[in-house]
Amino acid sequence: MDVVAGLLDGPRARGAFLLRSHLSAPWGMRIEDEAPLTIVPVLRGSGWVGAAVSASGHGRDVDRGVQVEEGDVVLLRGPDHYVVADSPATAPQVVIGPTEVCRAIDGGPSPMTVLGVRSWGNDPDGETVIVTGTYPLDGEVGRRILRVLPPRVVLRSGQVDTVLVEMLAREVVQDLPGQEAVLDRLLDLLLISCLRTWLSGPDAPGWYRADADPVVGAALRLIHHDPARAWSVESLAREVGLSRAAFSRRFTELVGEPPMAYLTGWRLDLAADLLLADDATVASVARAVGYGTPFALSSAFKRVRGVSPAVHRARARAA
Numbered sequence: 001m002d003v004v005a006g007l008l009d010g011p012r013a014r015g016a017f018l019l020r021s022h023l024s025a026p027w028g029m030r031i032e033d034e035a036p037l038t039i040v041p042v043l044r045g046s047g048w049v050g051a052a053v054s055a056s057g058h059g060r061d062v063d064r065g066v067q068v069e070e071g072d073v074v075l076l077r078g079p080d081h082y083v084v085a086d087s088p089a090t091a092p093q094v095v096i097g098p099t100e101v102c103r104a105i106d107g108g109p110s111p112m113t114v115l116g117v118r119s120w121g122n123d124p125d126g127e128t129v130i131v132t133g134t135y136p137l138d139g140e141v142g143r144r145i146l147r148v149l150p151p152r153v154v155l156r157s158g159q160v161d162t163v164l165v166e167m168l169a170r171e172v173v174q175d176l177p178g179q180e181a182v183l184d185r186l187l188d189l190l191l192i193s194c195l196r197t198w199l200s201g202p203d204a205p206g207w208y209r210a211d212a213d214p215v216v217g218a219a220l221r222l223i224h225h226d227p228a229r230a231w232s233v234e235s236l237a238r239e240v241g242l243s244r245a246a247f248s249r250r251f252t253e254l255v256g257e258p259p260m261a262y263l264t265g266w267r268l269d270l271a272a273d274l275l276l277a278d279d280a281t282v283a284s285v286a287r288a289v290g291y292g293t294p295f296a297l298s299s300a301f302k303r304v305r306g307v308s309p310a311v312h313r314a315r316a317r318a319a
Contacts, residue, residue: 018187019132029096031096045070048066135191207262268305
């Protein structure tokens with residue numbers, strides 16, 4: 001398993017929130033849903049996306065933002081609030097909270113209304129149409145990508161597979177048997193396409209770029225595919241055909257941390273996700289991620305994360 005696959009293979013999108021908005025200017029929405037990750041394809045027209053910098057819900061408390069056009073796709077990393085509007089000159093008219101409840105900022109009636117299946121807006125014939133998809137997952141493996149993503153990524157028209165965007169746009173307003181599963185899978189595909197595009201750029205983290213290295217990439221795949229094996233610097237170096245010193249130096253230079261530090265982080269990320277399964281025990285998770293005893297896993301978990309596996313599980317379930 002690689003890190004990108006880990007984002008979607010495990011806790012995948014299940015019952016993701018999707019909405020198609022039909023809008024005529026002036027329009028402005030302040031989003032406070034605090035979703036871990038949001039995808040916004042622009043199907044028609046244009047808009048502006050900026051980060052809200054205060055919790056007041058009033059005024060034009062946003063950054064300079066970015067203009068988006070038809071065919072663009074925006075990724076927004078939560079839980080920060082943001083604003084979507086027809087232009088930076090338009091103040092937000094509505095606020096959308098964590099439960100997707102919409103209220104007018106001025107306390108009056110909302111200018112947005114339901115327009116059909118998973119559709120709303122202020123004009124069914126509006127010149128701008130966008131789709132908003134919020135990802136309801138925040139697993140520890142997925143955090144490896146979320147941590148390195150900037151708060152806002154804009155992929156321009158042509159950088160993302162237009163077929164996926166068109167399929168999502170068409171399916172989001174359908175109400176057929178199995179529709180929720182179809183939408184979840186389409187959202188998965190669009191997300192992975194966007195992440196691949198962004199990760200191919202200059203801002204990709206070292207552990208992603210290192211995957212292309214014939215030596216370090218091979219070692220990363222060994223770690224990802226078999227975390228339970230009793231890996232050491234010596235055994236990894238032997239598997240990829242380098243001396244211990246040469247392997248350790250090359251791995252650290254490309255990934256940004258030593259092999260054993262990366263291995264520990266990967267194991268504990270996996271453990272944090274596995275612990276949330278209903279039938280998981282500390283002993284079963286310890287075996288799955290390469291710790292000989294539950295005590296060994298608990299000690300490493302508390303040393304690195306500051307809490308025991310049991311406390312981690314209780315907090316995650318209470319969230």
